[in-house]
Amino acid sequence: MSDDGLGLREQKRRATRRALQVALLRGALERGLENATIDDACRAAQVSPRTFFNYFASKEEAIAGAPGPFEVPQEQLDRFVAGNRDVLTDLVGMIAANIDDTDDVEVHRLRKEVLEREPQLLGLRVAETQRFQQLAVRAATLRLRADADRAGVSVDEQAVAQRAGLVVLMAGAVLRHGWSRWVAAGGTSSLGASVLASHREFRDIAADVIASGDPAALGV
Structure with a gap:
């Protein structure tokens, strides 16, 4: 086992995935998207074209960075629904534990650089973001219903849906801030750790606003 906790097999998998992406990205920058081929990327990564499809569904997916659906193991979802901290903290924690941390x-x-030149690829990222939001809202809804059941109060489905949407919007802001923090630090820590650090900062800011007692700051 390596110092970062990854076995040799996982290290090799990540290295191959990265090599394929880098080859395609550089090829797209040097020769254009149409001329950046899977075959060239596989030669650079020293794997067969067949192996490529163990990592990505298409060339465009590899370049755009849409690695496939965000999935959470059922046991983690069950722990999230049964959680006893605030829903935002538990949601961010669950996302951070499952975030794609291989780039x-x-x-x-x-x-x-490639997306700036090939804006049509943004659609893949947008579609994946929308799917992630749908999954996160569904999870937050389940959690809020469970919280209401545990508190012995009736569930207002409209209120639950609105609150779940707001929770996911806040989680999204934390994720974006965590990603920016991770990039600014040069990727010296894991992306998941940066997301958790951003959430702690978010909680500190929220606590300061609440402690201030300023009606204007609280929006009332």
């Missing part, structure tokens, strides 16, 4: 800052830099 690095160089990959993100290359991808940013």
